Amino acid sequence: MPVALDAHPYDALLLLSFGGPEGPDDVVPFLENVTRGRGIPKERLKEVGQHYFLFGGVSPINDQNRALLEALRKDFAEHGLDLPVYWGNRNWAPYLTDTLREMAADGRRRVLVLATSAYASYSGCRQYRENLAESLATLQAEGLELPRVDKLRHYFNHPGFLQPMIDGVLKSLADLPEDVRAGAYLAFTTHSIPNASADTSGPVEEHGDGGAYVKQHLDTARLIADAVREETGTDHPWQLVYQSRSGAPHIPWLEPDICDHLEALHGAGVPAVVMAPLGFVSDHMEVMYDLDTEAKAKAEELGLPVRRSATVGADPRFAAAIRELVVERAATESGRDVRLCALGDLGPSHDVCPVGCCPARAPKPAAAGADSPYA
Template sequence: MTTITNGQLVPGATPAAACGPEHVEEPVQYDAILLASFGGPEGQDDVIPFLRNVTRGRGIPDERLEEVAHHYRAFGGVSPINEQNRELKAAIEAELAKRGIDLPVLWGNRNWDPYLRDALAEAKERGFTKLIAVATSAYSSYSSCRQYREDFHIALDETGLMGEIFIDKVRQFFDHPGFVAPFVEGTRQGLADVAAQGIDPVTETRVLFSTHSIPSADAERSGPKERGFDENGAYAAQHNAVAEVVMQGLETPWDLVYQSRSGPPSQPWLEPDINDRIEELAAEGVKAVVIVPLGFVSDHMEVKWDLDTEALETAKEHGMFAVRTQTPGVHDAYVAGLVDLVLERVNGTPKAERPALTPLGPWYDVCRPGCCENVRLGFKPALAGLAP
C-alpha cells in the first residue's frame, strides 16, 4: 500500500513528479543528467569481483562465476561497456553544447567503478540537488528498469543524501525515433549485405531480432498489469512492436529471439534461444540470417560474445551467411534522442507532443504501481515510480 507523506507518493522525486503522474507535464529545472549503466570489469583481476557484484545476494560460488568469467577473459578481462559509456557521455555533452544547453553529465554504474554512489557524491560536491537519470536500457522489465530504480534508492541511502538529492528518470525509450533509427538503418544494410552474397533477402533469409532473455515469471510481470499484456508482459510486447516498425516496407520474414540466459534449467526463461532458432532455420533451408541486437544500446559483452562469437559461429557451422547489425552506440540520432528525452522533462512536454513510433508509447515518466516485480526478491524501495 502506498504511504502518503506530505503529498509525496514517489520517493526521492522532484516536486513535479512526487504525486506520481503518468507523464510529468510541468517544467523542471534540473541541475545535471545522471547517466546510469551496468558497469563492467577493466582488467583480469576485476572479473570475479565484478561478477560477485552482479550476483550479490544469490550465494553463487566463485567456481560457478568462473564459468561466465571466460567471456570477459577472452577479451583480456575488459568489458567494452565502460569505454562505450565514456564515449556516450562525451557525445551527450557535445550534443548539449551544440544546442547551447548548460547541463552537466554525471556517470555512475550499478556494478563497477564509477558507482552510482560516486556520481551522487560528485553531485553533492558540486551542489547539484535535482538529477534527471538516463539509464542505458530501453525496455520494461525488472533488470532493465526497476533494478535501476532500486539502485538509485540504495545509492541515496548509502550516501545519506535521501531528501537532499532528488532523482527523476526519463521514460523507457524503446520506441523513441532516436533509438529505433539505428536499427532501421542497420537492418536495411544487413539485407543489402545478404543480397550482395547472391542470396535472396526475402525467400532465403530471416531477420532475427535478439534481446536478453529473462525469467518467464519476471517477463509476465513487466509493465503495468492494467495494460493487459499477455504472459510475456510488456517486455516482449515492446520488442515485437519495435521490430514491426523496423520491418515496415520490408518483406523478409522475422522472429524475436532471446540470448544470454543465465538461470537454472528448471526455471523457465523466454525462448527461443537464438542459437536454437538458427539451427531450426538451417534445417528449413534458410541460407542467411540478419541478426539485429534490438535489446541492446551498445556493443557490450552480451553482443560481442553471445552474438559475435556464439551466434555467428552457430550460423557458420550450419553453412549459413550471417551478419550482425549495429547497436545505437553513439549514433547521431540516438544521442540526439537521449537529449530530447531529457528536454521532455526539462520543458514539461505534454504527452501528445512526445514522439513514439509504436501504439504502446510514449511510455510513463513515473512507473506505475507494481510495475516490473522481481518474483524472487519481491518489491524493494525504488525511485521514479509509485509503490510498491
C-alpha cells in the same frame, strides 16, 4: 549561437549503466558484485568469467558509455542545452553511490536518469530504481542533502533509437551475398528473462502473457521490419528471439534461443539471416560473445550465411533523442505543453513508474517511481 533549451527544473543528467570489468583482475570481483547475495562460489564465477577472459578481461560497455557521454555532451552543447552529464554504474566503477555523492557535493538538486535499457522489465528498469534508492539511503545516512531523482521514460519506440537500428539492418542485408539477400530472415534478439518476470513487466494493467517486455520488443521489431521493407521493397520474414539466458534450467525463460532459432531456420531451408540485437543499447559483452562468437559459430557449423547488425551505441541520432527526451520531461515537470515523440502502436511510455510496475520477488524500496520513499 543555438537557442538555449530549457532543462528547468533539472540541473543534471545521470547516465546509469550496468558496468563491466576493465582488466583480467577485475572479472571475478565484478561478477561478485553482480551476483552478491546469491551464494555463488568463486570457482563458479571464474567459469562464468571465461566470456570476459576471451576478450582480455575487458568488457566493451565502459568504453561504449564513455563514447555516449561524449556524444551527449557534444549534442547538448551544439543545441544550447546547459545540462551537465554524470556517469554511474550499478556493478563497477564509477559506482552509482560515488557519482551521486559527487552530484550532491556539486549542489545538484533535480537529477534526470538515463538508464542504458530501453524496455520495461525488472532487470531493465526497477532494479536500476532499487539501486538508486540504496545509494540515496547511503547518502542520507551520511547526512548529505539528497537530490530528487527522476528517470527518463522508456525510449524503445523513439525515432532516434529506431533509425540507427534500421540503418544497421539495411547495411547487414546489403553485405550478404546477392544470391541469398532477398530470402534473408531477420532475427531480432533481446535478453531472455524468466517468463514470470516478463509476464509482470510494465504497469499492472499490462501484465499477462509476456507483459510489456514482449509487447515493446515486438512493436520495435515490427517498426524496423516495416522500414526495411519500405526501403528495399522486400518483405523479409522476422521473429523475436532471445539470448544470454543465465538462470536455473528448471525455471522457464523466454524462448527460442538464437542458436536454436538458427538451427530451425537452416532446417527450413532459409538461405541467410540477419541478427539484429534490438534489445541492447550498445555492443557490450552479451552481444560480442552470444552473437558475434557463439551464434556466428553455430551459423558457420550449419553453413548458414549470417550478419549481425549494429546497436545504436553512441550514434548522434540517439544522443539527439536523449536531448529531446530531457527537454520533453523538463517541459512536463514545468507544466508546459509538449508533444511526446513515439512511433508504433504503443505510444509514449509513462514518465513515472506506477505502483506494481515490474515487481521483484522480494520487494525493495525503489526511487524515481510512484512508490519512491524519496519525493
